[in-house]
Amino acid sequence: MPFVIHWVENCSRPETVFKIQTPAGNLVLFARGDVLFKTDWEFAGDPFQIVTGEHDIQRQLNQYWLTPEKPIHLKLLKQGSDFRNKVWAELCRIPFGATITYSALARRIGSAARAVGNACRDNPFPLIIPCHRVVSVSGMGGYAGKTDGDFMTIKARLLDFEAAYKK
Structure with a gap:
């Protein structure tokens, strides 16, 4: 599993916005x-x-595209209902x-497929929670x-990248 998630209950530092380029498009990251x-x-x-310069999280995520099997430790702000967190945790178990x-x-x-789909739609961390x-x-x-x-183009590109890398 490439992303090792450490859930954080709260954070109050100033907001920084930066992006990474991916094979699927630019991903904007919001951090405190x-x-x-x-x-x-x-x-x-x-x-x-977007902030100029390079953030440590940005450096780590840029490596994902070169070596996606290498674990990347990320701190994510915990949010959403208990049910959504249950779905998101299960998403992280998909190889x-x-x-x-x-x-x-x-x-x-x-649960029900529609409820799972709604939790996927509300995922605050696309790519990281897959x-x-x-x-x-x-x-x-x-x-x-x-x-x-x-969005469907992005999904197809992400799945194509993962399929090609696994070969």
Whole structure:
């Protein structure tokens, strides 16, 4: 598992916004000190005020694309309901390069596929909590609450990267 997550209950340091380039697009990271509280994909016209220079988290994540099997320790701000945290924890157990259906993931945790899909949609840490590895029984499913467009392109690119790297 490439990301080793250390959950943090709160953080109050000043906000820093930076980005990394990935094979799927630019990922914007929102941090307070060494704690990430959100990640989001960047699209043309996004109004993010990006910090110049390089943050330590940025350096670590840039290495992910070169050696995705190397563990990266990240501090993430814990948020969301108990149910969402249960789904997100299960997402982190999906092996790199593997996929699972919403319904199979729901069975693992004793829930319903729609509820799992909603928790995936509300994931505050795309890429790090790998909701892109969840697919529908009849195809790709969705990504970030969308079933077409830029988000689906990102999902396909992430899955293609992982599949190619595993070979």
